[in-house]
Each structure stands twice: as structure tokens, then as C-alpha cells.
Amino acid sequence: MLVQTYRDMLSAKSVIRSLAEFASARGAQIGYENVFDYSLGNPSVPVPDAVTQTMIRLLQTKDSRTLHGYSPNPGIYSVREAVAASLKKRYGIPYRADHIFMASGAAGALAHAFRLVTQPGDEILTFAPFFPEYHPYVDLTGAVLKTVPPRFADFQINFERFEEMLTDRVMAVLINSPNNPSGVVYSEETLAELARILREAQNRYSHPIYLISDEPYREIVFDGKSAPCASKYYDNTIMCYSFSKSISFPGERIGYVAVNPACEGAELMVPMCVQISRGTGHNCPASLIQLTVAENLEAVSDISVYETNRNLLYDCLTEAGLTVVRPGGTFYIFPKAPIPDAGEFSKLALEHDLVLVPGDTFGAPGYFRMAYCIDTEKVERSLPVLRRFLAQFH
């Protein structure tokens, strides 16, 4: 018989996907260029040319049997070495190939990280606003995701509520900085305080609490800054990375788990990921894609487009009187809606062909997300429409 768990999930429709479908249907009607679709986090800047050239060269010069042959379960060794060397150079943490497990994007990395450190019934804490897919990702492992309410002033961590919720049942804490949907980058102070609280709790409960750091937006940080590295603040950190956003490669499903060498059980964790992958049917990202990113670990797409879009939207939204935390990175902004019901607000926006995602599923009702990974020209055309739309709420 078909399994009820998955069958039941079919009726729950993703808000983001419904909005994207609206945008697509409306686009067919009036021309897609006339729909201001801020719904989907799909990178809009090209893949760096060096990445494409690497792929073509590999295909033209390598023996096809080696190039497309089986990757060892934790990933191709030279690729893991390259990733470790790059992280070591950048963060001064002594990663070795043994600490790197190549995964199918951040989703694949997280699927392995959760199974490494939690059993069914264990709790994982994360901080609102958060990526809604965390729920199925965690729920389907049997662990329980609990979400700490937002600190609305700046979307850093609400430490008071966090400390209350950090019970003996919590085996892992999941963070996502730079953050989807807020665009906020956790400060050094935030990470230091988080680490302090976790260390205290580890002592209190006499078991490790792992910090799972989901970092797909790590390279998309604005104003000439870079994102502080969670692994530098807390030993028991499992970094989950994806190349989806940094080189506009989301379809190629490539990322990694990087286990902090100082992690409790560090030497076991990559071999354990290999065992986990036998159950998930994972068996490595594609070989060609692994070899390609290994040669382009410093490559980043032209993210200045996202920064320009951030500036345009932040200025427009604040001038319109909205409460907005200024994003430090990503391609998201997460303003407070001018009416309490963000779902209703989002519906009204559709009448102006503005596709905005209500914040409820991100754990922040009353807010809405705009994904500004679209052409700047389109952002500019959307501004007068946005201004007109927002004016009615004065």
C-alpha cells in the first residue's frame, strides 16, 4: 500500500510554489516581463565563465571512463582535498580531506548532518525567520524541529527565548546565516554568544550539542564585508555548504558537509555520512560537477547585481514607511507588512502583478519576503508599482 505519510503531504501546497505558479500563468497572459515576480530564490546572474570553461575542458581532454566513473562514496578525494585546503586557508581551521563529505547541495548536506547527530524524537532548534523546507527535511528523519521566535529588531538571535527552549532533548541547533528570508548576516557577537550558551548547555546536560550551520548564501554578502564563520566560534560545528547560489549552480546539486576537526567524533563523521548515504540513496554528487567546482572554489558569480537590487528595494520600502531590517547579504529582503495579515497583503499585491511571499511559513507572520534575484531593470520598473501599491496603506 502507498505509504500514508507521503500521501498526506501531497495535500499541503507550498505557498511559494503557488505564487510562482500564479506568476507563471499571469506571465503567459500579460507577458512575463510585466509580472514583478519576487517569489523564487533562483539565481539570476550567469555562472562564472571559468566554470563553464572548466567543464568543456574536462569533457574535451579527460578519458570518459575516468571523468564519468564512480566517485568514492564520500566524494572524489582530490575534490575533498581542494575543499579542505580552501576552507583552511580562508578560516584558519585545520580541515583535511577526511573532514569533507561531498553532498548534493545544501539539502543533501543537511539530510546527512541531521541523521549524524539526531535520532527520532530528538529535538533540533532553529531560529525564525527560517527556510520553510527545514520542516520536511527534519520531520522526515523522525527528529523534531522547534523554532525560536524572531528578534524582530534586527533578526539576530532571540537569546532569551533560545535559552528557555534549550532543554536536555536538544541535540542540534540549526542556523542559516546569511539568512533566508531576512537577508541578515549573523554578527560575530551573535555567534560568540550562541557558542557560549551552547558550551554551557553541553556542560549542563553532559552531551554534545551540535551546531549545524547551513551556509548556501555565504558568498553573497554586501558592503565589502564577509560573513563571520560559525565554525570559528564553536568546535562542535557541522558546516553545510552549497554552490547553488555562489556560482548560480542550483540545478547541478553540489555542496558539502565540512566537519570541524575539533568536533566531538570528528574522525567518525564522514565515514558515518557514507553509511547514511546508503539509506538515502545519495551516492555522491555527479563526478563532472565535483571536478568542476574543485577547480573553481574561489569563483563567485557577479553578485553586485543583488547588491544593487537590495539598495533599490531597501530605499524604496523604507521611503514608503515600511519597517525593514537592511539585508547584509543573500538576495532576500523581509519587510514588515503594513497590515497585520501578510497573506491578505500578498493577495492585494497580486492585483498589481507584484508577487510577494507572506512570512507565515518562515515563522514570522505579518512579514513578507521578496527574492530580488531578478534583473535590475525589472526591479527598477517595479519600484513605481510598489510605491503606488504601498501608498494605499498610509
Next chain:
Amino acid sequence: MLVQTYRDMLSAKSVIRSLAEFASARGAQIGYENVFDYSLGNPSVPVPDAVTQTMIRLLQTKDSRTLHGYSPNPGIYSVREAVAASLKKRYGIPYRADHIFMASGAAGALAHAFRLVTQPGDEILTFAPFFPEYHPYVDLTGAVLKTVPPRFADFQINFERFEEMLTDRVMAVLINSPNNPSGVVYSEETLAELARILREAQNRYSHPIYLISDEPYREIVFDGKSAPCASKYYDNTIMCYSFSKSISFPGERIGYVAVNPACEGAELMVPMCVQISRGTGHNCPASLIQLTVAENLEAVSDISVYETNRNLLYDCLTEAGLTVVRPGGTFYIFPKAPIPDAGEFSKLALEHDLVLVPGDTFGAPGYFRMAYCIDTEKVERSLPVLRRFLAQFH
């Protein structure tokens, strides 16, 4: 704390991997060309040139944002359409895109198929000799894999034992034809009888019993024949395919689940796979790889090499007096060892730099597997060594 299930699995060492490691170490000593390594099922013939040219053309001509952009969860629609059309044309079964879920190789396809139709505690039956990875694949879903003993005469199905084991607890039956490790192709009679028994059992138990057909070797069939298609014999069939062997693409992790349109719940199964994939962290095979296979669905590597190797080895082994079922396809042969302990036999073979895998983990103690996906020149050089080695058991 690190999860004990996966930690415990670390101590169980794969026999095949240990032998491959021996071959590799010994190769470093005496030159790899002098080690007759029959351990690993890694394709040895090149990828069809058309496949490589497709990839280069896609990279040179497509907008990188589209080419490497997010794939929809069940796979790229045009790819699913192409797969469905190809299967429909070939087998006369009315597959549509809705019945196809693109997966990361057969391992990924099976991970989804098992979760579709079994809950923890349910039984899955398979037939020895079988691919040893089926155990972790199934065990880690919580279902229970039980194995029907071999029919040694021809490695078709032992129907007597099968009928005894086909209880009310069995929710799925897993077959693998052409078979790893025996190389045997299930005959039309075998599939028809299997279907008859399954239909009877469905009626008896008043619940569907799904046939999961793992077909990575479908295209590697010898003597001008082709493999009978399980889905044609039994409606409730879930086909799991991989391009790993047919186009020598194992590292690129690409395959699919094809749900028979006549399957009970057919219309729900691909959407359910999408839900399952949120838990496994799967999220599609790589976009570039999906688009590439869609243009090369009829392409097959030069498998005549495997047929030549099969002929050489079958003749040599039978002439040496061994009991051998003649493989109809794959790149495996599975003879009976001339002494009862195939592990001991395999150890003795290593003294001649012959790497043979004992059949115990395949569910057929006393037999051994040779993977002849190696150069014919090497097979030829191995024959006198093999003859000398086998002569001592007369």
C-alpha cells in the same frame, strides 16, 4: 551524540571493497596491469561520443542560468517526457511524463521506491544471488529484506521457496534482471510465473504487492537478444533504471523511477517521490546530466567488449571443469567454486594475483563473482593464470 546505527555500520567492512583495496595495493607493487582484478563492477568501455558532444554543445550554446538552474523536483519536464516516450515506443506501455521521476542512479531510484510502498517492519523479498547493497538500502528504511534462496541450476527464480516466503507481511518484491552477480537474464516464463504468483497473493491478502524492478543492466544483453520487460507482465511494477552501465556514466548519478501507468495509485506515486525526496535530501540529479541523457536515450556504449569477455571466461571456466551458468548479459559471471569455502578459494586466488569475490554476501556461499568489465587484452592474459590456478583443484 553520534547516532549508534551508523556508527555500528563502520566496523562491517565490504568484502568487495577490501578486495579492490588489495588489488590497488598489489598493483602499486607489481604494476596494476599484472593484477587480474575481477572485483569491481565499474564500466570499462568509453562513454558514447554522442553523449560527450551533447554535453559540450549544451555548455557552449545554452544560457548558463537555464542550463544550471533548479530542476523541478520530479526532474526536468522535457526530460521526463523524453524518457516516457522512449519507454512507450519500446515496450508499448503508455508511460507519460507523470510516471517518470528522475533519480540519482538506481540507488536513488530504489531509495524512493522502497519508501513509496513499505513502512518500517514491512517485508521486501528478493532472490539470491543478489546485490549485497540491497541490505543497507532496505534496512535503513526500517523495512525488512528477506532473501529467497537461489535456484542453482539456472539462477532463475526458486518459485517453491518464494511461495512459502510470500506471506501477508510482504509489501514488495525486488528483482534485478539482468542480474548482478549471476549475469542471468530472467526469461519471459520466469516473469510470467512471478506475475501469476503475485496476482494470486494480492487477491489472497487483499493488498497490492509491488514489484520493484532494478534494471541497471537492461541494455547489456548478449547473443543479439534483449531483456524481457518486467512491467509488461505485472501491472504493479515500479521500474528503477540507471544510465550507469549502459553509457558508462556511473559517476554522474542519473536514472529514473518509471511507474507502470496501470499501477495501483500510479497517479500519486511521482508526487509522493517528490515528498520522499525532501527527507532524503535528494532534490534531483544534476540538470546538465538530465538534459544530456534525454538527448541520448537510445545510446549504448560498445558492449561487445563485455560479450567477448563473457565468451572467453565462460569457455575457460567450463573447460576447467567448473559449474557455471552462462550469463545472458551484464559484465558478471558467477561460477561454483571447486571447493566448498569460496572465501578460502578467493584467498588462494590472490596468490596468483587473481581477484575473485566470494559469493557469500550475494546470498550464494560456495560461488564466486568475476566482474569482467576490464580490457579484453587483460582477460586474455589472465586465462593461463586462471587455468593454472584451477588445475590444482582437480
